[in-house]
Amino acid sequence: MNICVIGTGYVGLVSGTCFSEIGNKVTCIDLDEGKIERLKQGIIPIYEPGLKELVLKNIEEERLHFSTNLAEGMKDAEVVIIAVGTPQAPSGEANLEYVENVAVSIGENLNGYKVIVTKSTVPVGTGQRVKSIISEYSHGKYEFDVASNPEFLREGSAVYDTMNMDRAVIGVESKRAEEVLTKLHEPFNTEVVVTNVETSEMIKYASNAFLATKISFINEIANLSEHFGADVTKVAEGMGLDKRIGKHFLQAGIGYGGSCFPKDTSALIHIGREVGEDLSILKAVEEVNGKQRMRIADKVNEIYPDLEGKKLAVLGLAFKPNTDDMRYAPSIDLIPYFKNKGAEVIAYDPIAYENAAKEIEGLQYSTDLYETVKDSDAVIILTEWDEVKKMDLTKVKELVKEPIIIDGRNIYKLDDMKNSGFYYASIGRPTIK
Numbered sequence: 023m024n025i026c027v028i029g030t031g032y033v034g035l036v037s038g039t040c041f042s043e044i045g046n047k048v049t050c051i052d053l054d055e056g057k058i059e060r061l062k063q064g065i066i067p068i069y070e071p072g073l074k075e076l077v078l079k080n081i082e083e084e085r086l087h088f089s090t091n092l093a094e095g096m097k098d099a100e101v102v103i104i105a106v107g108t109p110q111a112p113s114g115e116a117n118l119e120y121v122e123n124v125a126v127s128i129g130e131n132l133n134g135y136k137v138i139v140t141k142s143t144v145p146v147g148t149g150q151r152v153k154s155i156i157s158e159y160s161h162g163k164y165e166f167d168v169a170s171n172p173e174f175l176r177e178g179s180a181v182y183d184t185m186n187m188d189r190a191v192i193g194v195e196s197k198r199a200e201e202v203l204t205k206l207h208e209p210f211n212t213e214v215v216v217t218n219v220e221t222s223e224m225i226k227y228a229s230n231a232f233l234a235t236k237i238s239f240i241n242e243i244a245n246l247s248e249h250f251g252a253d254v255t256k257v258a259e260g261m262g263l264d265k266r267i268g269k270h271f272l273q274a275g276i277g278y279g280g281s282c283f284p285k286d287t288s289a290l291i292h293i294g295r296e297v298g299e300d301l302s303i304l305k306a307v308e309e310v311n312g313k314q315r316m317r318i319a320d321k322v323n324e325i326y327p328d329l330e331g332k333k334l335a336v337l338g339l340a341f342k343p344n345t346d347d348m349r350y351a352p353s354i355d356l357i358p359y360f361k362n363k364g365a366e367v368i369a370y371d372p373i374a375y376e377n378a379a380k381e382i383e384g385l386q387y388s389t390d391l392y393e394t395v396k397d398s399d400a401v402i403i404l405t406e407w408d409e410v411k412k413m414d415l416t417k418v419k420e421l422v423k424e425p426i427i428i429d430g431r432n433i434y435k436l437d438d439m440k441n442s443g444f445y446y447a448s449i450g451r452p453t454i455k
Contacts, residue, residue, distance in 0.1 A: 023047070029142070036175060037105060043185070071344055073180070104124050104152070114291060115292040116292075118148060137202045143227070149193065170192070172226035191222050194218070204216070227293070230283055234304075244449050245450065255450070276430040316359075329360060330365075331366075332400070335400070339387070342406075343406050358383070395418050398424070399423050401422065402427075427444050
């Protein structure tokens with residue numbers, strides 16, 4: 023197929039590249055001329071394992087193209103995918119400005135029947151809004167269908183998730199659109215769930231909100247476990263073996279971050295408020311997550327009631343490993359908190375340090391893990407990078423001023439830490455002293 027993808031952010035670039043990898047001719051459109059020129063040279067604006075190699079391969083094989091010209095991208099396209107950002111507005115709702123602007127441009131450049139697919143995460147009812155705008159600006163000259171095809175990829179494994187998707191959700195209004203999008207997803211050999219547009223839009227929000235709920239739930243259980251000497255990792259293991267519950271997203275820690283869970287949970291609460299539904303469970307999920315990252319601060323304050331002059335080594339800046347995404351990362355709250363208490367903070371992250379420096383004023387960082395921990399009064403783990411998981415604890419112990427590790431991601435087994443000589447505090451587990 024000929025496919026036009028509008029937007030070269032996380033969703034658009036990964037989806038467009040993967041669609042080209044299965045044999046389609048894809049043109050990715052963006053207004054940013056500099057970004058498009060860099061993409062043509064294989065310079066990728068985000069860190070995502072395997073993406074650069076796939077982009078370069080499909081550019082070379084002439085299946086993947088980049089342009090600022092929407093008319094050119096749409097000309098021969100059978101499917102036009104909207105993949106622009108829907109950032110969170112101050113009210114908590116999704117800002118649809120970019121989606122609506124794209125709908126106007128699609129209407130103005132429509133030149134024949136196409137399936138217009140919203141892949142951006144949008145509130146229920148957006149499909150109908152997009153349809154109305156395109157109809158208005160195309161003046162009814164051509165037939166088209168509007169559809170919803172949300173993404174479910176995880177940052178850090180987005181290429182793998184797309185090429186090995188659990189399911190493809192397709193919200194359509196006509197058999198014709200269903201056939202086009204079903205055919206598009208055939209090479210992925212995945213289960214296709216066909217719904218109406220509104221149900222598809224709801225599936226995306228409900229999925230992310232449910233995963234956020236699992237995370238906040240296990241974190242509440244973790245906090246309770248600490249009072250009784252229970253080990254939340256074993257609690258989660260015992261729970262997860264129940265097929266009705268499942269083991270995924272039951273890892274206790276300092277809460278969720280990133281571009282999806284915080285924004286989508288907040289947006290769903292706002293959607294409910296607009297129609298008179300009080301989503302009290304999701305409000306609690308947000309509240310628990312907001313407090314959870316400060317559990318680390320509490321554990322540091324327990325050891326050092328006065329942080330003035332203390333040196334803290336923070337390992338991990340990104341909200342999760344294998345990405346440089348800093349959106350809603352715990353480090354954004356915790357590092358300024360420690361600095362305001364008088365501590366000197368130096369941070370390590372193998373990838374996200376440049377983005378972090380834009381978000382955290384006066385950030386001191388190092389790309390050398392062992393240089394970061396040197397002479398520190400405590401080592402604080404915020405991101406479970408492999409480099410952090412595999413660090414030589416014997417070497418770390420020789421370098422630090424005080425052998426203290428505060429682990430916000432529970433990356434070490436308690437049995438392994440018992441004879442390490444470290445004071446080791448984690449989330450929802452007994453502290454090793």
